[in-house]
Amino acid sequence: MKRLLPAVALTPCLLGGAAWANASGAAVYVSLIFGAGDEGWGVDLGWGAELHVTFPLDELPQTECHPARAITSATGPFLRLAFRGLEPRVFGGLYYGHEAGAGTLGGELGLGAVFDGPGPSLGLLTQLVASGSDFEGFLGADWLAPAVELGVGATAGDRLGFIEASCIVGRPCRSAEGALLAPPTAAPLGDAVLDRWAAAAAAEGASIAAFWQLALDLQALGAPPALVARALQAADDEVHHTALCAGVIAQLGGTPPALALPVRLRAPLAGAAGLARLAAESYVDGCLGEGRAAAEAALAARLARHPGARAAQRRIARDEAAHARLGWDVLAWAVGRGGLQRQVAALRDARGEAVSPIEVPPSAVDQGQLPNGLLAEVAARHAVAARARLDRLLA
């Protein structure tokens, strides 16, 4: 039987839609191979091992700033170098993956070569892959053999999930795979400005847990205690911001939404994968996200006429600027640990613009909320400044 199925495995999913120039890893697997031979179709047991790399083309997906529509997929070429048993093979083509729950569903289309004789045998290959953090299942087809392979494998390597641009004010809470966990949406208050303040309150509440997670991640990675302490201080700040937003809603005549904290925090991640996740999230959520939040709040404070809204935005601007500095300091520490220059450099095209899902009229500036057009301008300016600072950090 001549077959050429991809020695699948690893998780092509890694390409974090945004953050990573490439993702690489290794895998071992076992499989059942249904193939056409001289005596009709038969079944073989298969096993193999591979090294793989995937190159995402879409660096940072544009989010719609709506949790249900956040883009968490990636496309790009991939290459696998593998052994099926002792038989070497190469498999390359195009990968598409989409985040699904805690894992990723992906498809591959490509050409492969098996070195099983004097010269290589070629084949047209397609494959479906369902992957989690350290395992995957696959169903592949070699259309020229023909043969079909069904297998499971254990994987290791980069698996960072998808990190999309945040549309949330301040630091968002993320899953273990990097997916953004949107704060709960409060019931509409019947007024766009009040709804915007309610969304801000929910985002500030999510930031409390985000900084608890950061503190745990830092501790797991052996970061200096001062950084851990600053993360905990930032969580305290976010408690205060949540209360400030709720207070403004009350002052404007609305009913503040209840604070909803996540039931479960993700586990901290040590080692190289944890350091890489920390660096990526520090740039996207801290340097870009909180720096942008600080700039937006500062402008909102300058334009606001309502004293309570002005005071709240002024305090938020001051604290978010400190949180952004913490993001830069954590990023510098992670890069200083070594081995992350390339991954972090890939973040420089990350877009930090945030467009609120709730549009407000121009007059909302009086109550401390900026229209989407102004938010976009601030975000664009901040993204340029953050990119320049990232370049200096990596120089």
Ligand SMILES: [Fe+2]
């Ligand atoms: Fe913050």
Ligand SMILES: [Fe+2]
């Ligand atoms: Fe905040």
